[in-house]
Amino acid sequence: MLIVVDPHSGVPVYRQIMDQVKFHVASGLLNAGDELPSTRALSSELGINPMTISKAYSYLEREGVVERRPGRPLVVKAFETNQIHDNRINQLRESLAATVTIAKQLGIRNDEAIAVFRELLENEANPQAPDNEGKEQS
Amino acid sequence: MLIVVDPHSGVPVYRQIMDQVKFHVASGLLNAGDELPSTRALSSELGINPMTISKAYSYLEREGVVERRPGRPLVVKAFETNQIHDNRINQLRESLAATVTIAKQLGIRNDEAIAVFRELLENEANPQAPDNEGKEQS
DNA sequence: GTTAGTGTATTACTTGACATATACACTAAT
DNA sequence: ATTAGTGTATATGTCAAGTAATACACTAAC
Structure with missing residues (x-):
């Protein structure tokens, strides 16, 4: 622990x-x-x-x-083996909930948000993660 | 307006x-x-x-x-048509990055993660404040 | 200058989340 | 009953975010 x-x-x-x-x-x-x-x-x-x-x-x-x-x-607490996986999904859900709120507030369409998520998930394998390419302002 | x-x-x-x-x-x-x-x-x-x-x-x-x-x-202000939208997408990407890390750590498959995200997005009618998940309920 | 419109800097109030100090309640072993 | 371990209910303190009241600064038209 x-x-x-x-x-x-x-x-x-x-x-x-x-x-x-x-x-x-x-x-x-x-x-x-x-x-x-x-x-x-x-x-x-x-x-x-x-x-x-x-x-x-x-x-x-x-x-x-x-x-x-x-x-x-x-x-x-004791739980079924499958609940371990459910538990993981729940953790993911918790983490995503905040993002959903942001997407909603920003008025981003669901399919756009999902496309971004998919892109990030698939890019995670690559250790090179160029996140900022001169998009900043203020 | x-x-x-x-x-x-x-x-x-x-x-x-x-x-x-x-x-x-x-x-x-x-x-x-x-x-x-x-x-x-x-x-x-x-x-x-x-x-x-x-x-x-x-x-x-x-x-x-x-x-x-x-x-x-x-x-x-005058601006490129897509400027603000790109900005929003960047905010979303930032918010999603942490979640991607968690998903990978938990060994959740990409399609599972995306399914959860889609479900949450479509459930966005949820009117509860997103920052407390087990708080006051007395 | 005066007036009427604009935005806002400063200050203060309210509220809620978080962390703490204290005192209490429970269990097990003696 | 006593002791030593456990968790926690209650009240208090701290801090930041959000909102509001007031007073000020700017511009345009007269």
Whole structure:
């Protein structure tokens, strides 16, 4: 269980923790029944308040990733093998949701947005990623 | 120039105004040289503070959509037809880049990722603010 | 100069998200 | 009951975003 947080990243600490736990579960590093670090242990390790850990854990419990047992450490919840994949899809969905909002606000058509996404996905194989070619202004 | 705002949509009013002006410019309803409604006129029409309009106008000016003339109404700036649209696509590309990385890390196939994206785009009727996904619900 | 139109700089208020401190509740072992 | 481990409810503090009130600056026409 390796967890690292950056308080200056702009991403809330509790969310960084959530994301890393979910990622570890999705990737198989954490399995059903595994215990999560105690709030106080993780708290002193990361130098942040136990309540912040608790908040992350609570949201994870609400999302069904971990199981709550009063007075006992939280454990990763059991799930069907297929749910691992579903879990991954859900993470992707979460990440895409923000982009959808942006596309919507910008008035970009669905097929255009999808074309851009496809292009990026297929270009990811190439380590050369020329992203800015003089498009900037302001 | 039809502008409508909903203060309860979760999207900041100044941004709603920006989006609609940009959309009207992109769609050709507004052309180079056209004057925008005065801040006070739009203000009383929408029932919001003139400064909120001004803020929207200022950002539009910074983005190169309109032109500022002290003491005179703002006018739509002359621009290449596709300039603004290209700009939007670039914003979208930026937002999607992070998601592509996640998809690759999770080992999700391109067609799966695209399917999820398409589904979310077509579901855009979802009126909820996109930045909290497990927040208050008391 | 005066008037009436324009935009906006400055300041302050409101609100919500985030992180924290404190105190409490639960469990297991003694 | 006590102790030591666990998680967390509640209240408070901090900060940034969004909005608003006020006062100012500019232009054009008289």
